[in-house]
Amino acid sequence: MIMLYPNAPHRRTRAAFTLFELLMVMGIVLIIGVLAIPALSSVKRSTALTRAEDEILGELSLARQHAISVNRDVEVRFYRVRESAAPSAPWRFRAVQAYTYDAAGAATPLRIVRMLPREVVIDSGTTLSTLLAAARKKAWSADDPQPVVPGYGTDYEAWAFRFRPEGGTDLTPFPATPWFITLHDAGLGDSLATPPANYASIVVDPVSGQMSSFRP
Amino acid sequence: MKRLSSLSSARRGFALVVVLSVLAIVTVLTIAFLGSTMTEVATSRTQANTGRVQLLADSVPQIVISRISDATTGLVDPSTPASGRLAWASQPGMIRTYREDGTPATYHRLYSGDEPTIAGASFIQDAEVPPPNWDKQRGVFADLNSPVVRVDSVTGARSIQFPVVDPRARTTDDATSVAGFSYANAINGVVQPAAAAADSQRLPMPVRWMYVLADGTFAHPIEGVTGTVAFSGGAPTEANPIVGRIAFWTDDETSKVNINTASEGIYYDIPRYTGAPDFVLSMYSPALGEYYRYPGHPATTCLSAVLRPWLPSPNELAISYDTSYAPPGLAISPRLSPSVATELQTRLDAYLGLSPRSRFGGSKGGTVLTAAAPNGTVPSVAPKSERLYSSVDELLYGAAMPGTERAASHAALDKAALEKARFFLTANNRAPEVNLFGLPRVTVWPIHRNTAATHRTTQDTLIAFCSTLGSMTSAATQFPFYFQRGNPKSATDDYTGIARNGLLYSYLQSVTGMTIPGFGKSLLTKYGPAERDQILTEIFDYIRAVNLNDPNLPAAGRYTDDYATSGGTYGNPSSSPYRSPGIVVPIKIANTKGAGRWPVIDQAFLVFYTPAFPVAGATPELTETRVRAALMFNFFYPSQGFMVCFTNAQLEVTSAGDFRCEPVSNANPALSASLASPTGEFSFFNDGTTVTQWANANERGNGAGSPRNFGGNHGFASLLSHQISNADPRKKFTLVSRNIPVIRGDPTKAKWNFRGGTFRVNLRADPYPASGLGEVIQSYEFEFPDSLNNPIPTAGAIHNPTSNKYTPAAADIENGGKGQAGGIYMISRKADPVTQNGQDGGDVVRSIQLADKPGTGGYIGGDIRRLCYVTTVPKEWYSKHKNYDLGGYKAHSLRDGVGANLSDALNAGAVVPGMSFAGGANYNPYVRNEINGVYASRTGVTSDAPGDWNNSFGNGPDGPYTNRPDEGTAAAPGAGSEPYYEWNGVPQNKNLTSPNRQFPSAGMFGSLSTGTTQGFSWQTLLFRPDHTGKHPGRAGVAVDGTPSASAAADYMWLDLFHMPVVEPYAIGEPFSTAGKVNLNTQIMPFTYITRNTGIWAVLMSERVLGIPSTTPSQSKFYTNKLTNPDWRFPVNIPETLKGLQARFAAGDIFRSAAEICSLDIIPKDPADANAKYGTMGAYWNNRKLSGDNVRERPYTTIYPRITTKSNTYTVHYIVQALKKSRGTVEDVWVEDRDQIAGEYRGSAMIERYVDPSDPRVPDFATATDKTIESFYRWRITTTKRFAP
Structure with a gap:
């Protein structure tokens, strides 16, 4: 017999955990896990809000920089889609996408649609999202037709504003209320009257095009 | 062992699971991390591209600056250093240089292309134009005017914006288009206006891309349509790849209308004929501050050339006149029809509302009375001092802020309108005031040598500043380029006493x-040294004699004696008349002499009169008549105009010769005469051989009722009519004979012969405040030939204006006095009621006049201006009057101040053959009777060029005038006496005079004589086209008319001078002027685009006065003021522009703004089909009564508003940052496959300027071998991104 570990303690002295021990540990882990589920869910929602905030800020920043770089209008569109395929499903702002307009006025997507995490929506009420006022709803026309959005086709609506080549926007300057949108947990509903406990507002300076965000 | 083996196998499996799990987690984390940074990476990459693009964009203006500097700063052409100085001229897209011999040197492209320059000799205009298929050559050409279509994100509204020129500024209708703008279908992509599809209009401006390689060098694409672009010269490589490309074109800002300086010109000139338009000019002349009516002022350039589609133009309003209107308290005087006036005011108000410095007011475009009466005040215009526009965009907004935002400038001017107008407007254009030698121009405005505010107005000071180089900290380092003055009563002091004047001379x-x-020509070659110096002296003296009684200075600080305080006024003569308001003693420089503002003697005459009633004898033939002789002179001022001037001179007269009276015996006793006195010698003078006589007039030009002192003819009454005490010895009239021969014979039948002699006259200046003899200004010699078989003078008489009766003059003359309060009619009229002895006849007068063709040869032609420019006038220049030998009483052609013939005067002749005037010979021009046509020559034959004579102001007689600037008159209009038709002298009014209202440009020199040193008469500087081909003022002939290839045209004088514009602000900075419009409208390389808008803006407010040469002419008869047609025609701009187009079509441009004088300014005269390009010679042949000054007037006021050089340019450009794709080879660019990483479109305005206080700047007055061009610096005034 060849001793692989001649100096090793006898195996018997390193016997495995007993079944009881394992069951106990697993039980404890299970109990801890069950107890931690609510807390993890909250963290997950918060993380999703952060992700969504980063996603929109990134898209806006890229859109603005692209407008400056290529000397073109770049339009940021906020997509309002149904929650599900059911006809009665509510409309929610869940996606954002930037389009570049060429010299002839034709729009080309800057990149693919940026979908927000399912846990997060952009509040559609003008109290929390002045950028989504009815007056800013995108009007499709022959010159500017509605493109197909993967997963939604043309069954969506869009609200839009543009970054201009000098970095500013086409938004009305010096508004009484700043131009902004608010992201919050989808479970809280939509068109809230007041900001929830956790939210992210993204403010756009209409003159300079600079963006800033606010978290409570 | 089995257990051991079994256990080991399980552990190995678990490890794999653990490793895979960890790997999965790491992978997920990595992907999540990368996913989360992807946006940031993309953003950073985009930002980096932005930086690259911006760097490229910043380089483009520097490229253009470098090219313009190369074109403008060198004294010589590097390619041919021996060719001498270079001249340069700019146009949109190009600067051309020319050698000293006139040949093209180098043309500098201000747009992207293969080569920045091309040899002028190799230049082919059409080869510069982009190829028709430029649009197929992708990657080779870039359309700088490619529009951007915008679809509004919310409304879906579609709009189009063009970066350079909006083609929609041109429509299918002229009336709704920007004036002078059009384009041809020369290349692909041009879409002309159509009735209902304005947005489809396109006007591409393709230029070649210049590819930028990594090492900063350029690669130039080879033409091709494949989309795969190869390169000439240094091709890109893998190590030196393509990193970007640029395309640019440079516009010339002087091709646009400056919104700060332009407003809406409303025409003004001195009235010249008795038509309704000229009476409106008279009664509704511009008030102080109405810059838009100052002749030649930049504010007369019309914004309406651009903005007419949105704001109707005042200058396109059909004009009609109301000839039944009488201003309150005045007689009927034409005015604009009320409806026209109202509409004109509305339109004008809209335009002036846009101007930051021109206010609506004063005459309101000639619709509000500005003549002093009836209330004695002249409305002035309050200053407007709004901030100047810094960009064309600001034109949208007015100065007013009714709330928190600025009001719109005008409801009709919206953003869309401004976009269409942008290509034609600018807020900043400047043109250098540098001559073709690259040296400073000399200012034409005189500045007093005394720098105190008592002698220089604020405008004077500003003009001096604008005309000075060098440091202002010390007089020693200042180099003024203006003439100074200080002593109007000296013929030398203003030249020898002011060293700088000598240096400038x-x-x-x-x-x-x-x-x-x-041009390859010179002025010296044309004239020769003596004549050149003579013309220079004339110019110097002309400048010196401008603005003589500035009402903005205290009386003591005015250049000449003040008019209001020392000269008296009409009806209120001064009690101290021995002053010299408006008088400037001519300057003498070496052998040359100027005209100053000084009288010359064009006619000398002897008056033989009887100082007492004849003593009757037993029979008529025994009647004894005493005959005395008096010597008289007629004074004439070629410097006709306002202000008034009062003759104040000494005449030192010496007689030589017999001057005897020889009664003629006859076999018939009834007809015979004999001498009853001891001697027949008249024996000049009463006080000795040489006497001194004062000539002085203070508002008493020709005795009672004829006060005329505006230059032109002043008559002889200044010898007689001194308004001072009879006790003053200077009042004594001394030019009478000492002896009084007595003729015995029948006064009605007997004859006597006059034996003549010679008088020498030294015309001296008033020595005041010294006494004694003044400085000799000019010497004359008058030889009176014998005159035979003269009648015996009948009793002379003095007219008493109070009693309207005639009393003998004898007593006063006998006593050597002459002082009748109302003046004296020295020459009694045949029709006078001399009832004492029932005889008529009166005095016997024999005159000698300035000759037509002197007996010794040559040609004077009666051109009185010739007299101004000689210090000693030879006796041969005078010849006896036409009636001298006819045996009648009168042989003279004396006229009063307005031109009315004195008693029995022989009618004057004609400067235009065969012309006569309705209303009588009083309107005949100032030439002697025998003259029927004058010629610019020294032979005076009908085949010579027609002479250069001038129209008078108002309806005065035409004649040999020098085109004096108008200092303004506040004459109160009365019945039949509107200003400029009214001859009463009134001091200037502060609200009617200022430098820029008086002196538009050096074009005012156009009536200064040339060729006088070589015997030429009626020849003046030629600042207009010569249709006869005979005028020696044209290029290629010397002043004597002989061909000389290197003889310059007269108009090249204009290039040496300028008039700084200092009102309402310093539009003229040191050696540059804002608001000028480039004559070179051709756009390189886009010759298919026509943009003559700037020239339209210049010409819209101009008028051409064409006075028909129908006989008798109705042009002067006052009664015709309500019936004469409107002969002041607007300019037919399209026809006029054909002259420019012809030059451009020949591949050339204008090298100097002075060349405008070679172009016809064509009137919109509906009555004459010849009023068009190519037939203007025939037109002027039908308008011969337009004098030289009238024909040159448009050039005088256009020239200061145009240029051929610009200091300001706008570079339009596209730059792209490029990135090669991996799949394409490195030495080509593949459009669509290689990547455009970034793009910038925009424009930058660049400006060259001189720092006048640059310590390196030498005194160019002595350093003429240098050039100011090398001292120019650059600044980028604005950059603008095209971000639609």
């Missing part, structure tokens, strides 16, 4: 002696 001698680059 020699500076002008120097530059006139140099070959003019770009």
Whole structure:
């Protein structure tokens, strides 16, 4: 017999955990896990809000920089889609996408649609999202037709504003209320009257095009 | 062992699971991390591209600056250093240089292309134009005017914006288009206006891309349509790849209308004929501050050329006149029809509302009375001092802020309108005031040598500043380029006493002696040294005699004696008349002499009169008549105009010769005469051989009722009518004979012969405040030939205006006095009621006049201006009057101040053959009777060029005038006496005079004589086209008319001078002027685009006065003021522009703004089909009564508003940052496959300027071998991104 570990303690002295021990540990882990589920869910929602905030800020920043770089209008569109395929499903702002307009006025997507995490929506009420006022709803026309959005086709609506080549926007300057949108947990509903406990507002300076965000 | 083996196998499996799990987690984390940074990476990459693009964009203006500097700063052409100085001229897209011999040197492209320059000799205009298929050559050409279509994100509204020129500024209708703008279908992509599809209009402006390689060098694409672009010259490599490309074109800002300086010009000139338009000019002349009516002012350039589609133009309003209107308290005087006036005011108000410095007011475009009466005040215009526009965009907004935001400038001017107008407007354009030699121009406005505010107005000071180089900290380092003055009563002091004047004079001698680059000719070659110096002296003296009684200065600070305080006024003569308001003693420089503002003697005459009633004898033939002789002179001022001037001179007269009276015996006793006195010698003078006589007039030009002192003819009454005490010895009239021969014979039948002699006259200046003899200004010699078989003078008489009766003059003359309060009619009229002895006849007068053709040869032609420019006038220049030998009583052609013939005067002749005037010979021009046509020549034959004579102001007689600037008159209009038709002298009014209202440009020199040293008469500087081909003022002939290839045209004088515009602000900075419009409208390389808008803006407010030469002419008869047609025609701009187009079509441009004088300014005269390009010679042949000054007037007021050089340019450009794709080879660019990483479109305005206080700047007055061009610096005034 060849001793692989001649100096090793006898195996018997390193016997495995007993079944009881394992069951106990697993039980404890299970109990801890069950107890931690609510807390993890909250963290997950918060993380999703952060992700969504980063996603929109990134898209806006890229859109603005692209407008400056290529000397073109770049339009940021906020997509309002149904929650599900059911006809009665509510409309929610869940996606954002930037389009570049060429010299002839034709729009080309800057990149693919940026979908927000399912846990997060952009509040559609003008109290929390002045950028989504009815007056800013995108009007499709022959010159500017509605493109197909993967997963939604043309069954969506869009609200839009543009970054201009000098970095500013086409938004009305010096508004009484700043131009902004608010992201919050989808479970809280939509068109809230007041900001929830956790939210992210993204403010756009209409003159300079600079963006800033606010978290409570 | 089995257990051991079994256990080991399980552990190995678990490890794999653990490793895979960890790997999965790491992978997920990595992907999540990368996913989360992807946006940031993309953003950073985009930002980096932005930086690259911006760097490229910043380089483009520097490229253009470099090219313009190369074109403008060198004295010589590097390619041919021996060719001498270079001239340069700019146009949109190009600067051309020309050698001293006139040949093209180098043309500098201001747009992207293969080569920045091309040799002028190799230049083919059409080869510069983009190829028709430019649009197929992707990657080779870039359309700088490619529009951007915008679809509004919310409304879906579609709009189009063009970066350079909006083609929609041109429509299918002229009336709704920007004036002078059109384009042809020369290349692909041009879409012309159509009735209902304005947005489809396109106007591409393709230029070649220049590819930028990594090492900063350029690669130039080879033409091709494949989309795969190869390169000439240094091709890109893998190590030196393509990193970007640029395309640019440079516009010339002087091709646009400046919104700060332009407003809406409303025409003004001195009235010249008795038509309704001229009476409106008279009664509704511009008030102080109405810059838009100052002749030649930049504010007369019309914004409506651009904005007419949105704001109707005042200058396109059909004009009609109301000839039944009488201003309150006045007689009927034409005015604009009320409806026209109202509409004009509305339109004008809209335009002036846009101007930051021109206010609506004063005459309101000639619709509000500005003549002093009836209330004695002249409305002025309050200053407007709004901030100047910094960009064309600001034109949208007015100055008013009714709330928190600025009001719109005008409801009709919206953003869309401004976009269409942008290509034609600018807020900043400047043109250098540098001559073709690259040296400073000399200012034409005189500045007093005394720098105190008592002698220089604020405008004077500003003009001096604008005309000075060098440091202002010390007089020693200042180099003024203006003439100074200080002593109007000396013929030398203003030249020898002011060293700088001498330096500037020699500076002008120097530059006139140099070959003019770009023309290959010189002024010295044309004239020769003596004549050149003579013209220079004339110019110097003309400048010196401007603005003589500035009402903005205290009386003591005015250049000449003040008019209001020392000269008296009409009806209120001064009690101290021995002053000299408006008088400037001519300057003498070496052997040359100026005209100053000084009288010359064009006619000398002897008056033989009887100082007492004849003593009757037993029979009529025994009647004894005493005959005395008096010597008289007629004074004439070629410097006709306002202000008034009062003759104040001494005449030192010496007689030589017999001057005897020889009664003629006859076999018939009834007809015979004999001498009853001891001697028949008249024996001049009463006080000895040489006497001194004062000539002085203070508002008493020709005795009672004829006060005329505006230059022109002043008559002889200044010898007689002194308004001072009879006790003053200077009042004594001394030019009478000492003896009084007595003729015995029948006064009605007997005859006597006059034996003549010679008088020598020294005309001296008033020595005041010293006494004694003044400085000799001019010497004359008058030889009176014998006159035979003269009648015996009948009793002379003095008219008493109070009693309207005639009393003998004898007593006063006998006593050597002459002082009748109302003046004296020295020459009694045949029709006078001499009832004492029932005889008529009166005095016997024999005159000698300035000759037509002297007996010794040559030609004077009665051109009185010739007299101004000689210090000693030879006796041969005078010849006896036409009736001298006819045996009648009167042989003279004396006229009063307005031109009315004195008693029995022989009618004057004609400057235009065969012309006569309705209303009588009183309107005949000032030439002697025998003259029927004058000629610019020294032979005076009908085949010579027609002479250069001038129209008078108002309806005065035409004649040999020098085109004096108008200092304004506040004459109160009365019945039949509107200002400029009214001859009463009134001091200037502060609200009617200012430098820029008086002196538009050096074009005012156009009536200064040339060729006088070589015997030429009626020949003046030629600042207009010569349709006869005979005028020696044209290029290629010397002043004597002989061909000389290197003889410059007269109009090249204009290039040496300028008039700074200092009102309402310093529009003229040191050596540059804002608001000028480039004559070179051709756009390189886009010759299919026509943009003559700037020239339209210049010409819209101009008028051309064409006075028909129908006989008798109705042009002067006052009664015709309500019936004469409107002969002041607007300019037919399209026809006029054909002259420009012809030059451009020949591949050339204008090298100097002075060349405008070679172009016809064509009137919109509906009555004459010849009023069009190519037939203007025939037109002027039908308008011969338009004098030289009238025909040159448009050039005088257009010239200061145009240029051929610009200091300001706008570079339009596209730059792209490029990135090669991996799949394409490195030495080509593949459009669509290689990547455009970034793009910038925009424009930058660049400006060259001189720092006048640059310590390196030498005194160019002595350093004429240098050039100011090398001292120019650059600044980028604005950059603008095209971000639609």
